[in-house]
Amino acid sequence: MIPKLSLIPFLLLLLLIEITNSQIPTVLTPGSGNNEPGDTSATILLTPNGTKNYLKNKKTYVNDMSNEISMALSIEKSRIFISYDRYQYKKNTSEDQILLLVNIKGTKGPDQPSSFMLRRNLNNSITYKDISLGLHTRDLDSTYGAPENPHLWVICRYALIGVVSGLSFLLSIWFFAANNFPKGKNFSTIIFYPLILVDFVLDIIVLRDHGSDLKWFYICGWVFLLVPIFFNIITSWYLVYYQLNSSKDAENWWKDYPIVALGFVLLSLIDLEALNVVTSRCGGSEALNAKFTGGGKKRVDRSIIIIAFIEDVPQLIIYVLYQRYTVIPATIPILVLSSACIVLLFKICYRGISRELNVLQKHLMTF
Incomplete structure (x- = not known):
């Protein structure tokens, strides 16, 4: 039986589509x-x-x-x-x-x-x-004229529908996973981690498509994208090496699920949050039940926070300045700014509210 709350995202999606087809754009344009x-x-x-x-x-x-x-x-x-x-x-x-x-x-x-x-x-x-x-x-260039600047709603409404659709899909998976195994870190694995991957892809797309809009944007964007990856490589190698040498259970997990282990180690080069995914036991999966020690988990969390100030904070500042100084609004820069805000907020605040989220998750499953 599908939990009643899982229908809410789909109702929101239908409402958003109805608004999109309404006369709001006519009023705004x-x-x-x-x-x-x-x-x-x-x-x-x-x-x-x-x-x-x-x-x-x-x-x-x-x-x-x-x-x-x-x-x-x-x-x-x-x-x-x-x-x-x-x-x-x-x-x-x-x-x-x-x-x-x-x-x-x-x-x-x-x-x-x-x-x-x-x-x-x-x-x-x-x-x-x-x-x-x-x-x-x-x-003034006569071949360009003076076109009206596009309105934010007009350029972003379909992207917003896509975001709500994707979020609805992930929330549905989360409900099922939480219902199957409430003790797992389902929210961070199903909702938060995919957002990190989307944010990384958007970082690349915005530099490819809008890097030339401002002279400094392209250089600064790539610097604060590639330098953190270098730190992730070093940190990830150290954390994995530490776990395999300090926990026999972690070593056995690696032997039992080598493809999963290698895949998430490679993903940790993009963001260290991948190392939290393999210990989440999301949906009761044993493949995501790496037996990291308590000290090892704390090292992972501390490393994520430190690198957030090397990568996510500078990127957020860059994207804010881009929006401040450019003149033509575009969908991708707005999306990447939004995802950067959410990712940074989760990285800094999630550790403090994870216990409350787990309690909320258990209560939701009682409906």
């Missing part, structure tokens, strides 16, 4: 009316020469650019704002070209053009080269 309220934003692309001029004096350059755009659109200067420290490089260009974010404020005046109308006018003016050629507006 204003249409074509001339007097629609609210702010909007667009991106503009600088020519290679304009990129060089911008990098020389960012603050002065964007202030002058804002003034020239306001004059070209015949509106108040206060309705156009360009942040001088938010930018990113356009991909696949022969020379460096920078994208800037243009924020267009709405108006309550009925005789004033809406922010959305101004965005369209700006796009047409740049595309058809109708914009007044000031000292800075001449640096």
Whole structure:
């Protein structure tokens, strides 16, 4: 019999799909009316020469650019704002070209053009080269125009459905495993550890697809991805060597399940949490019942916390700064930031709440 609580994730998934098909995106993505309220934003692309001029004096350059755009659109200067420290490089260009974010404020005046109308006018003016050629507006790339910045809900809604679907699947497995063997560390093995693997894959994808958005992002990202792996190799070798030489039971487990043992040792090079998985006895599995000593388990936990400050904390800072300074929201960077937050939170806090989670797990199985 399926526990009643296992139906909750699926109900949430159905609700999320219903919301996705509703009119929420229409509300969040204003249409074509001339007097629609609210702010909007667009991106503009600088020519290679304009990129060089911008990098020389960012603050002065964007202030002058804002003034020239306001004059070209015949509106108040206060309705156009360009942040001088938010930018990113356009991909696949022969020379460096920078994208800037243009924020267009709405108006309550009925005789004033809406922010959305101004965005369209700006796009047409740049595309058809109708914009007044000031000292800075001449640096705008006419092949790019001024497209509206994508709204967060629009770009992330399908990814969110995928996340909820995956979480629902894992929660269902957890319910069955906990029902079969409540004493096992089912939550950390079934929910937390797959998230670590997903986070690692996302780390690689975000550097592959978005590493060129900012000059420093690619280098820093790979440094704090590869250096921790080096520490994991050394630490994992030491921890496994210590266990095999201090526990006859651990040595026997290795002999009984060599493929499982070798597989998780290799996975521990990505993250040491793999060594906790082999001692979890998830679902009552003897293959995940390595007889590590109490001291060995404490060494594993301490090592995980230490390396978290070498890997997870710097990565989280990097991803936060990426979101702070780039101008075009994208699904993968948002997902990797979210997973980095959750992984770090679990690594630091899970040891302190593991006993409470085990009690909760036992209570859930009584429903």
